[in-house]
Amino acid sequence: xxxxxxxxxxxxxxxxxxxxxxxxxxxxxxxxxxxxxxxxxxxxxxxxxxxxxxxxxxxxxxxxxxxxxxxxxxxxxxxxxxxxxxxxxxxxxxxxxxxxxxxxxxxxxxxxxxxxxxxxxxxxxxxxxxxxxxxxxxxxxxxxxxxxxxxxxxxxxxxxxxxxx
Amino acid sequence: xxxxxxxxxxxxxxxxxxxxxxxxxxxxxxxxxxxxxxxxxxxxxxxxxxxxxxxxxxxxxxxxxxxxxxxxxxxxxxxxxxxxxxxxxxxxxxxxxxxxxxxxxxxxxxxxxxxxxxxxxxxxxxxxxxxxxxxxxxxxxxxxxxxxxxxxxxxxxxxxxxxxx
Numbered sequence: 298x299x300x301x302x303x304x305x306x307x308x309x310x311x312x313x314x315x316x317x318x319x320x321x322x323x324x325x326x327x328x329x330x331x332x333x334x335x336x337x338x339x340x341x342x343x344x345x346x347x348x349x350x351x352x353x354x355x356x357x358x359x360x361x362x363x364x365x366x367x368x369x370x371x372x373x374x375x376x377x378x379x380x381x382x383x384x385x386x387x388x389x390x391x392x393x394x395x396x397x398x399x400x401x402x403x404x405x406x407x408x409x410x411x412x413x414x415x416x417x418x419x420x421x422x423x424x425x426x427x428x429x430x431x432x433x434x435x436x437x438x439x440x441x442x443x444x445x446x447x448x449x450x451x452x453x454x455x456x457x458x459x460x461x462x
Numbered sequence: 463x464x465x466x467x468x469x470x471x472x473x474x475x476x477x478x479x480x481x482x483x484x485x486x487x488x489x490x491x492x493x494x495x496x497x498x499x500x501x502x503x504x505x506x507x508x509x510x511x512x513x514x515x516x517x518x519x520x521x522x523x524x525x526x527x528x529x530x531x532x533x534x535x536x537x538x539x540x541x542x543x544x545x546x547x548x549x550x551x552x553x554x555x556x557x558x559x560x561x562x563x564x565x566x567x568x569x570x571x572x573x574x575x576x577x578x579x580x581x582x583x584x585x586x587x588x589x590x591x592x593x594x595x596x597x598x599x600x601x602x603x604x605x606x607x608x609x610x611x612x613x614x615x616x617x618x619x620x621x622x623x624x625x626x627x
Contacts, residue, residue: 298491309493316492318568319484319580326463327481328474403483412577412606415484441577 299420299436307434308460314376315434315454318415320403321376322368328462329370335399338365342384352439352449353383360384362395375460377427377453378402386445402448406440413442422456431455464585472599473625479541480599480619483580485568486541487533493627494535500564503530507549517604517614518548525549527560540625542592542618543567551610567613571605578607587621596620 302312310328314321322333343349343363350357361381368376380402387395394405406413418437425433433453440448467477475493479486487498508514508528515522526546533541545567552560559570571578583602590598598618605613 298488302492303495312492313478313489316488317482317484318488318572319482323463323481323483324478327467327477330468407483407579410579410606412579412608414572414575414577441575443577 299417301420301422301434307456308458310460310462311434311454311456315420315436315452318417320401320407321452322401322403325368325370325375331370333375333401334369335401336367336369337399338367340364340366340396345383349381353381353446355383355385362387362392364395366399368401373459375454377425379451380448381450382448383446386442386447402440402450411442411447413440413447415440423453425453428453428455431457464582466585466587466599472621473623475625475627476599476619476621480585480601480617483582485566485572486617487566487568490533490535490540496535498540498566499534500566501532501534502564503532505529505531505561510548514546518546518611520548520550527552527557529560531564533566538624540619542590544616545613546615547613548611551607551612567605567615576607576612578605578612580605588618590618593618593620596622 302316314324317324325333341363342360345355345357345359345361347357349361361383364380366378367374391405391409394400416439420436423433423435433455435453437451439446467481479489482489490498506528507525510520510522510524510526512522514526526548529545531543532539556570556574559565581604585601588598588600598620600616600618602616604611
């Protein structure tokens with residue numbers, strides 16, 4: 298377990314969402330008893346920079362779907378999630394759902410019956426303009442499918458009282 | 463989400479563990495901040511009955527690893543878990559770990575880098591002799607690997623005050 302999850306100043310419900318190797322959306326729905334709403338802030342296809350190519354194990358210049366969403370319950374943002382997915386590696390049906398956006402990634406993978414694994418890369422406390430002065434627990438992980446990176450994901454969880462649920 | 467997870471008489475921490483499509487052991491470790499201990503009650507190879515063959519999509523009479531364990535933290539049992547795995551479908555390294563027992567299944571899958579998905583089949587309130595009069599939330603799911611059932615799992619969570627953590 299990552300050390301940051303042992304800190305006493307981080308709310309338990311946040312720790313649970315940040316600590317799972319399963320779907321965060323699903324846990325948020327269990328915790329709140331309500332539906333999670335995915336809201337897309339930005340979604341477009343970009344050419345991989347050397348940095349992105351490194352994260353995804355692809356060549357610089359390849360097409361990548363770059364998506365930034367929030368996960369909300371009752372208009373409260375619990376997660377800001379950025380995902381990068383190499384277009385050529387995404388199975389067709391998955392691609393349509395991913396680019397239509399507004400569907401949580403866990404649900405997309407489940408509905409298309411993909412077999413995957415999630416490799417957690419990093420967990421740290423940072424700041425993000427989106428959340429202003431509120432400290433943020435950030436985690437990065439890769440979703441692996443057929444031995445390749447299907448998606449690199451960064452989820453940011455604001456550390457404050459909204460997690461008392 | 464399963465209806466049983468919306469009931470108000472079920473402790474939140476239990477709902478979280480029963481509601482995840484990820485590793486229960488990992489969530490228990492985040493919730494308690496301690497290591498989970500797997501204790502094997504029984505582990506042996508059996509010939510598939512017609513019922514077991516149906517659960518695993520194999521032929522009657524094929525060899526199946528039948529394992530019953532508890533997940534404990536500080537000597538408190540949080541989960542009683544039964545798993546059935548068709549011997550011929552388990553990759554060799556996984557088989558050794560599984561039959562040596564005392565390693566949580568989520569950790570075995572992660573360490574061998576298996577890509578899988580979990581299909582929840584059923585969730586219900588039952589009684590189990592192991593927990594005496596305490597009602598039990600039971601869930602059944604399959605771990606799918608290479609389009610076949612790698613494991614059928616039944617996890618039983620006692621519904622009582624032990625989940626106040």
